[in-house]
Amino acid sequence: MCSIILKVATFIMLISVVVAGKKRLVLHSNDDLLQAYQTLLSQMKTMETKVSMMESKVSLMQNNQASDGGSTYVRWGKQTCPGNGTSTMYSGYAAGSYWSHTGSAANYLCLPGDPQWAYYEDSVGSGGRVYGGEYELGDNHGNGGSHYLGSNVRDEDAPCAVCQSPRSSVLMIPSRLNCYPGWTKEYSGYLMSGHYTHASATEFICVDSHVDVVPGGHPDQEGRLFYLVEGICGSLKCPPYVNGRELTCVVCSK
Template sequence: MCKPTVKIVLVAVVMIVKNYECKDFVLSASDQSLIEMMKHYLHTSRRLECPNQGKTSNSGVTYVRWGKKTCPHGSEIVYTGQVGGNDHQSKGGGVNYLCLPNDPENGQHQSYSNDQVYGAEYEPGYSIKPSGWSESMHNQEVPCAVCYQKLRSTVMMIPGRKTCYKGWNAEYNGFLMSDHVTYNKKDFACVDNNAEPLDNKNGNQNGALFYPLRTKCGSLRCPPYTNESDVLCVVCTK
């Protein structure tokens, strides 16, 4: 839209000159210089208003897709990995889950005792599992993927919903999970609805654990919530 504007202004300048009362008017060197200056001014003054179509924007957001090795369609994968975190029985240290890359650059061995980075396992069983999940997920290690969504400026996880609000784009949806209420605290994480195991091993080595959560009415108003039900979640970008 910028170039046509410049052309219209220049045409107007030329028409004014041509319609000058003296039909035999001849432009002097200073007149020609003035026109060239005006061309240069219009060109440079409009440049900032015109987006550079040749450059790709570097704007975007990243998020972790818990429970999957791949990113949703339309997102780029930054890296894939294994979920880790502090042991479920540890009293101190970090409480957040980590997406640990599958190609780590390991530090030197140390003799001090402060282990805080363990693997993570799913803990759904016969009596405690999200709707639709198989018991075979029990004690399986948890994968993750860090995803990059171009041309987005913000990302958020909405607990209690499986769809985004108007104007937002759903990256993935799933179940809200954390550690068991009897263990030490962990973050809430939105684990993909179609979660998968990291591999075929099943060692029951614990570490950071993922348990499904359910609602409890009382201080939580029901309705609109329902008592003792799965807590859904969705990750949205805009």
């Protein structure tokens, strides 16, 4: 593009020289013509540099737009991701710290089903520990929480899936089943956490309302546990909330 501009500009300059000669302007000799040509070349090089800088900026903007074109989230309790353009990055196992440990981390993890190892020592006790996750609904809810999660899942191991949405923002909204206008629903379910009396703190997560289970994960081995969450009136305003009622949740994208 720049070479074309240079040729056109050079041609225009030569025409100008001819016209200037007819009008008895300054360009009388070959030296004048050479100097004017060199000046024009210098100007064209400056213009080429500016064009190159502009092209670099446009390319950077395009790359930034491409990198901002999506987002990720964890779909707890499911092995796959929903439709609406969302794809499954990987599926695996819900995990975290043991429910009675007072240290380690509070967040839940979605461990992939195909781990990779670097250097390791199986006989060395490290400071942190990760355990698999279990649905813990049978103690307080009849039939293993089947009215909430679609089936009896008492002591079943919980799966998870990491999802990539084509939309750039993802938000989990507690106590809602539907998204607000302008947002796309990824999935909905029930707000869950560890038990409020347990030593190990957890985060609040949104577990799908029709959960899957990890095959062969029925034995009660505990680990990181999932309990339904209730609203308690007091500083929490009732209404609109109701004391002891299980809270829902929805994951939305935009």
